[in-house]
Amino acid sequence: MSTPLLSIKGLTKAYPGVVANDNVSFDIGEGEVHALLGENGAGKSTLVKMIYGLVKPDSGSMSLRGAPYAPPEPRAARADGIAMVFQHFSLFDALNVAENIALGMENPPAMGDLAARIREVSETYGLPLDPFRTVGDLSAGERQRVEIIRCLLQDPKLLIMDEPTSVLTPQEVEILFQTLQKLRSEGTSILYISHKLEEIRTLCDHATILRLGKNVGECTPRETSARDMAEMMVGTALKTPERSGREFGEIALDISGLSVPSPSEFGTSLKNVHMTVRKGEVLGIGGVAGNGQDELLAVLSGEILTAADAVKKDGQPVGRLGPVARRRLGLLTAPEERLGHAAAPNMSLTENALLTGSVREGLESNGFLKWAETQAFAERIIKEFDVRTPGPENAARSLSGGNLQKFVIGREVLQNPDVLVVNQPTWGVDASAAAAIRQALLDLAAKGTAVVCISQDLDELMEISDTFAALNEGRLSAPRDTAGLTVDEIGLMMGGAHGMEVAHV
C-alpha cells in the first residue's frame, strides 16, 4: 500500500477534567473520503483542530506524505495544503462574496481576477455562486459554498468538513455530494465529520469512529449498516422509539392566517401561516434553521403577541395572551436555546423548575413562592428524565447540553400539557438522550397531547411525526401525512435548493 496522505499516530489531548482525545490513530489515503464519526463530545472537533493547527496535541505525532507534520498555526496547515470548512461560518454579511474570500487570503489578487477565478471554480465543481452578491442575502447553503470555494482556491490536498449538511436542504446536500465526489476523483482527500449515518454510507470510503475521545473502531461504511455504526458510536444497543395507537381527537391547536413581522432585524417574518394539530397528533415542522422557527415558537409561547384569532387553543383565541396565561390553559413550549432562553444559566435547577412550572404545578400562592414544592418538582424532573446532576441546587450551566435538554423537556412534559411545542428538542444531544426525549414526546402524544416538533433533523421528524410541514422563509407548507413522503418531496417542501438559478449564469 502506498504512503497515506495523512497519518495520525497516538494523538492525545487533555483539557482540565476531560480527555478529549486519547491515543487516536488513523490514516487518510490519497483521494479518499474519510468519515470521522461520533456523538457530540466524542472528540471529533478537538481532533480536527489539531490537524488544522488550532490546538497542539499533548502527545502523539502526525505525518503528511511521510514527512513529520506539526502545524503550529492554521496558516502553516493551509500552506501544507490542508483546508477546513467550519460548521459555523466566518463571513461578513455586509460584504460581497469576492470581498469575503479576498479577506481570508494572504495575497489577494485584483478583484476582477478573483471574481473570474471564483466563477471558474464554482462552475468546475458545480457550486453555483455569484461573486458579487452580498453575503447577507445568501441562504445557509450558499454561504457554505463561499467557504468551500475559499478553500478550493487554495488547491488543498486535504479538505476537512465539519458537519457540512446540518444547514442544507436535501437537494443542496445532493449538490454538495456531487462536488465532493468530483474533488475526490481529482485526488483531493476529504475528512468528513458527521453523525448522520446515511450520508456517510453514501459518500465515504472509510470511517473512523470515536467514542469518549478513543478510536473505538473502523469500518467501510458501504458495507456496514447504519444501525451497526450507530451502536459502535454509542457503545450500547439503541432503542428505537415506539408508539402505540395513532388515533387523533379534536383540533387542539389552530393557527390561521398568521403573519408576524420578526422582532429582530435579522429574523424571519412569518407569512400567512396555517396549521392545525389534533389531540394525540405529532406535527413535525422541518426546514433549515433561520426560516422562522424561532418566531413560530415565540408566537406559540406568547412571547410575540398576535391577533387574538390567529392562534386558537381548543377553539379559544389565545393570540393576545402572554406566556403565563397560555401555560394556565395548557399550551406549553420549549425553546431551542437552552441557556438563556429555556433556562437561566446561573440559576439553580430548582429556580429553573419554577421558571415555567409556577402556574400549573401550583408553586406560588398570592405571589409567595413555595420553595419546598418547587424543589420537589425539580427532583421529580431529574428522576423521571434521568438528568445527570448531583442535585437540584446546581446551576443550570453546570449541566451538559444533553442533560439540560432532558431537564427542559421534562419540565414541560411533566406538567401534562394539552399542547406541547418543542423547537430542536434533540439539538446537540447524544443519541441515547435523544431517543429518550423522542420517546417522551411520543408517550405524551399517546396520552392525547397535541405535539408540535420543530426540528432540522429530518430523520427525527420522520421517526416521530404523523404529519409533516416545512418552514421556508417564514412560509409554512401545507401539512402532509408523513407516511409515504419521499426525500425529494420533503426537499421541495423545504424550498428545494436555494439559489440554483445562479448556476447557469
Next chain:
Amino acid sequence: MIVLEKRPQPSRAWSMATPLVAVLATMFFGGLLFAALGKNPVEAIGTIFWEPLFGEYAFYYRPQLLVKGAPLVLIAIGLSLGFRAGIWNIGAEGQYIMGAIVGAGVGLAFYPMEAFYIFPLMVIAGAFGGWAWAMVPAFLKVRFGTNEILVSLMMVYVAEQLLASMSLGLLKNPEGFGFPGSRNLQSYASAHNAELIEGSGMHWGVVAALIAVIFAYVLLNRHMTGFHIRLTGEAPRAARFAGVKPARLILFCLGVSGALAGLAGLFEVSGPSGQISIDFNVGYGFTAIIVAFLGRLHPVGILLAGGLMALTYIGGEIAQGSLGLPAAAIQVFQGMLLFFLLALDLLTNYRIRAARKEVA
C-alpha cells in the same frame, strides 16, 4: 501566561470573601496613597476605621454612623432591586431631593398647626416625590425606549435647580432674615423626625432602612416579583419566556427605588438636616450606588456596606480634621473600594490559572 477559566458554578466562598478582600486591598493601596501624600499610612487608616467606633470621641461619632448610614442603606436597597434586573437608576440623588422638597412642602403647608397626622403625611408625600421623579425615566423608557441611565442622571441636575429655586423662593423661610432656606423643621414638633432614643442617632429613617432590608430580603427570596427581578437580570430572554412583562418590571423597580430615595430625603430634611437649603444634598444618592454594589446587591450585604461606607465618611472627616488629609484623597479612597470590589468580583465566576500558550 495567565488565563481566566470560567467556573462551572459561581463560587459561594468567593462571593462572600470578595467584599472583605476588597476592603483589605483598599486599606493597603489607600495606605500607599496616604504615604505618598506624606502622611503616616497606619495612622491614617487607623483614624478612618478605628476612631469613629472606639476612639476618644466615639460617643459623638457612633450616632453619626446611624445618621449617615440610614439614608445610604435605604437608597441602596431600592437601587439594588433595579440593578439586579439590569435597570440602572443613577438618579437617586434627584429622587432624594424631590422626596425632601415634596415632604417638607407638605409639612410646611400645615405650619404652625400641630397634629399627629402631619408627619405620616409628610412620609407619604416624600415617598411620592421620589417615586414621581423616578417615573419620568421609567415612563420614557417604557414608552420611547430611552436610556434610563442618562435620563435619571439628568433629572438629578433638574432636581438640584428646583432645590435652589425652592430655597430661594416658594419654601423660603419668611422669618429667615432673607437668608436662603426653609423654616427649620426641627423646631416644628409635628414635622420633626426626632431621635427615638435621645443621643442614639436612631430616627425614623433608621427604622425605615431596617424595614426596607427585611422587605427586600423577603421580596427577593420568597416572592414571585423578586424571582422575576433576578431572572430578568440573569437571562432577559428566559424572563420573557417565563412571562415577565419588562415594562411592568421597569415601572416597579424604578418606582420602588425612587420612593425609597424620596423617603431617605424626607427623613433627612425633617431630621438631621432640618431644612430645605441650596446645599441640602451631599451625594447620598450617588454613594448609595457604591453601597449597593459593595453589598453585592444583597439586602444584608447592603446593610453592612452602608455601615462601612458611613464609617469611611465619618472617619474620613476626622482624618481631614486631625491629619489634614485633603477631601479629594478620601473620595479617591472610597472610589478605590468600589474599584477593588468590582475587579475582585471576577473571581466569583472565574478562576485564575497559569497556563502555557496553546498556539506558539
